[in-house]
Amino acid sequence: MLEIRNITKTFFPGTVNEVRALRGVTLTIEDGCFAAIIGTNGSGKSTLLNAVAGTFLPDEGSVFIDGTDITHWPEHKRARLVGRVFQNPFAGTAAEMTIAENIAIAMKRGKSRGVGQALSRSVRDEIADKVRALNMGLENRLDNPIGTLSGGQRQALTLLMATWVRPKLLLLDEHTAALDPKSAAQVAALTSEIIARDKLTVLMVTHSMQQAVQMPGRVVMMHAGNVVEDYAGERKKGLRIADLMRAFDRVRRRDLFDAAVANIVVPQYA
Amino acid sequence: MTLVVGAFTMGLILSLLALGMFISFRVLRFCDITVDGSLALGAATTAVLLSAGVPPWAASLGGFAAGFLAGFTTGILHTFFKVQELLSGILVMTALYSVNLRVMGKSNVPLIDTPTLADLPEKLVKKLAGGDSVSIAGWPVPARDVAMLATVTLLVFATALLLQLFLKTNLGTTMRAAGENPQMIRAQGVDNRWMQVFGLAVSNALVGLSGAMLAQYQGFADVQMGIGMMVWGLASIIIGDALIGKNARGTGLLIVGAIMGTILFRLLIAIALRWGLNPNDLKLVTALFVFVALVVPTFAAKLGIRIFGGRRNA
Numbered sequence: 021m022l023e024i025r026n027i028t029k030t031f032f033p034g035t036v037n038e039v040r041a042l043r044g045v046t047l048t049i050e051d052g053c054f055a056a057i058i059g060t061n062g063s064g065k066s067t068l069l070n071a072v073a074g075t076f077l078p079d080e081g082s083v084f085i086d087g088t089d090i091t092h093w094p095e096h097k098r099a100r101l102v103g104r105v106f107q108n109p110f111a112g113t114a115a116e117m118t119i120a121e122n123i124a125i126a127m128k129r130g131k132s133r134g135v136g137q138a139l140s141r142s143v144r145d146e147i148a149d150k151v152r153a154l155n156m157g158l159e160n161r162l163d164n165p166i167g168t169l170s171g172g173q174r175q176a177l178t179l180l181m182a183t184w185v186r187p188k189l190l191l192l193d194e195h196t197a198a199l200d201p202k203s204a205a206q207v208a209a210l211t212s213e214i215i216a217r218d219k220l221t222v223l224m225v226t227h228s229m230q231q232a233v234q235m236p237g238r239v240v241m242m243h244a245g246n247v248v249e250d251y252a253g254e255r256k257k258g259l260r261i262a263d264l265m266r267a268f269d270r271v272r273r274r275d276l277f278d279a280a281v282a283n284i285v286v287p288q289y290a
Numbered sequence: 291m292t293l294v295v296g297a298f299t300m301g302l303i304l305s306l307l308a309l310g311m312f313i314s315f316r317v318l319r320f321c322d323i324t325v326d327g328s329l330a331l332g333a334a335t336t337a338v339l340l341s342a343g344v345p346p347w348a349a350s351l352g353g354f355a356a357g358f359l360a361g362f363t364t365g366i367l368h369t370f371f372k373v374q375e376l377l378s379g380i381l382v383m384t385a386l387y388s389v390n391l392r393v394m395g396k397s398n399v400p401l402i403d404t405p406t407l408a409d410l411p412e413k414l415v416k417k418l419a420g421g422d423s424v425s426i427a428g429w430p431v432p433a434r435d436v437a438m439l440a441t442v443t444l445l446v447f448a449t450a451l452l453l454q455l456f457l458k459t460n461l462g463t464t465m466r467a468a469g470e471n472p473q474m475i476r477a478q479g480v481d482n483r484w485m486q487v488f489g490l491a492v493s494n495a496l497v498g499l500s501g502a503m504l505a506q507y508q509g510f511a512d513v514q515m516g517i518g519m520m521v522w523g524l525a526s527i528i529i530g531d532a533l534i535g536k537n538a539r540g541t542g543l544l545i546v547g548a549i550m551g552t553i554l555f556r557l558l559i560a561i562a563l564r565w566g567l568n569p570n571d572l573k574l575v576t577a578l579f580v581f582v583a584l585v586v587p588t589f590a591a592k593l594g595i596r597i598f599g600g601r602r603n604a
């Protein structure tokens with residue numbers, strides 16, 4: 021179970037470039053729950069995922085996984101519990117190393133790494149089996165540099181790597197956004213399959229409302245560093261894209277209203 | 291012939307340096323300047339230990355260990371104190387100049403009549419040849435030189451093999467990935483900073499070992515002997531890349547390339563000196579060579595040169 025308690029994060033505080041990216045986000049994701057996060061550009065979705073992954077320390081608030089306070093754990097320590105797929109297909113793998121080597125590194129996530137041979141016979145067989153199951157024909161290219169693959173293929177492998185050792189939490193940040201439609205659909209299908217099979221707890225940022233509505237579990241909407249909507253249970257079941265559009269409109273109108281009020285009020289008090 | 295044997299011996303000794311730099315430059319993609327200091331440190335440590343009567347194998351190991359510490363320091367400065375890559379190397383290299391003077395107590399330690407790693411092989415060679423010199427292609431070559439050549443050949447072979455095996459271990463693959471994509475390796479649960487520290491330590495340990503052998507071969511250790519070594523190593527790696535071609539894949543080929551590059555470079559230098567190149571101009575010529583390879587991209591592209599082993603992500 022993931023508990024995010026009142027997290028705030030401000031970039032460049034006290035300067036003209038100040039960005040209040042997270043303004044007190046509280047969110048609890050139950051075990052085995054799939055939560056899609058949607059929201060406008062710059063609403064703080066990636067920042068929230070980064071705060072959970074430990075890319076930076078939050079200014080305030082705390083993060084718990086299964087009751088353990090991990091707020092002050094460094095990124096690499098959290099990786100024992102958290103699997104991650106980035107938006108950039110190049111970010112999750114080492115391009116010049118082979119497919120098999122990349123996967124072998126992921127097989128050791130959260131475990132000690134000694135001077136045993138990385139690609140022993142049994143490890144190779146295990147890798148070949150799982151890669152064959154992807155049905156992408158990659159099992160014949162295990163010794164090719166992973167950089168020779170397409171973005172979609174790399175993203176599929178990154179997903180495989182992030183979930184090879186079952187993570188307590190899987191973070192997906194628009195991991196299909198940089199792919200062509202066909203690859204994106206393929207990776208999305210693979211994602212659903214793995215999540216269902218391993219009953220993973222997932223936090224997924226997406227720009228596709230279609231995807232958010234279709235996936236089981238919750239839909240969380242963010243805006244300006246806050247969680248503004250949280251569709252779960254019965255509310256989620258009846259959720260349609262039109263409802264999300266309306267919710268988007270609401271927060272946008274509120275922004276306009278705030279700005280208009282400010283325009284009227286500020287001169288009066290200035 | 292003595293000249294060729296000498297160039298080969300020197301090339302092999304310096305290929306230990308190139309192997310060390312292969313780890314920092316190619317595997318970690320870290321431009322490490324500590325090298326100039328750690329080579330002299332390895333030589334100084336070994337020379338002092340030999341003078342104190344320590345057996346050659348232990349003295350050489352001492353040079354290795356001293357280099358390890360030097361690289362470790364550079365790594366810690368960069369990762370934990372956030373000193374820039376180049377600057378952390380420069381700081382350690384500069385500090386090592388004084389350290390080396392301290393270790394030796396003076397600027398030069400001659401090794402006269404002290405044992406070396408080549409002693410045992412020398413006895414063997416003498417026994418086999420039945421005299422003080424061996425005839426190679428009709429030319430007499432002192433048994434001592436042949437023994438030295440055999441010793442360093444063995445040493446380089448063993449080191450290259452160990453390095454290649456290491457790069458295929460769990461730790462080795464992780465280190466390679468950390469050099470290429472630190473973000474990825476953190477996401478896989480590894481503190482990439484320790485990978486860097488460890489890699490730099492091993493890299494400089496090999497450089498120290500190179501210095502240890504250099505001292506034994508030349509018969510002295512000098513506080514100046516490391517100057518310009520990094521650029522030499524770089525030149526060797528560049529030539530190695532040109533030799534094995536740009537499509538070369540796999541660490542094994544790259545390692546072999548680095549060794550061949552160093553030997554070829556030494557041979558070229560021996561020839562150039564023979565033709566009347568002033569030894570004082572050697573470093574200028576080397577620097578020019580590296581400059582040309584670095585700056586003229588079309589030239590580099592034609593030879594298929596990758597100076598820093600490609601891009602580093604995030």
Ligand SMILES: Nc1ncnc2c1ncn2[C@@H]1O[C@H](COP(=O)(O)OP(=O)(O)OP(=O)(O)O)[C@@H](O)[C@H]1O
Binds near residue numbers: 060066
């Ligand atoms: N490392 C950083 N340094 C400075 N500002 C940042 C940093 N990361 C994010 N921000 C800022 O914080 C705000 C929230 O960004 P974030 O990336 O979380 O948005 P997002 O919801 O993921 O948007 P998108 O849909 O475009 O990915 C933005 O204004 C962004 O410029």
Ligand SMILES: [Mg+2]
Binds near residue numbers: 065066067
């Ligand atoms: Mg984002």
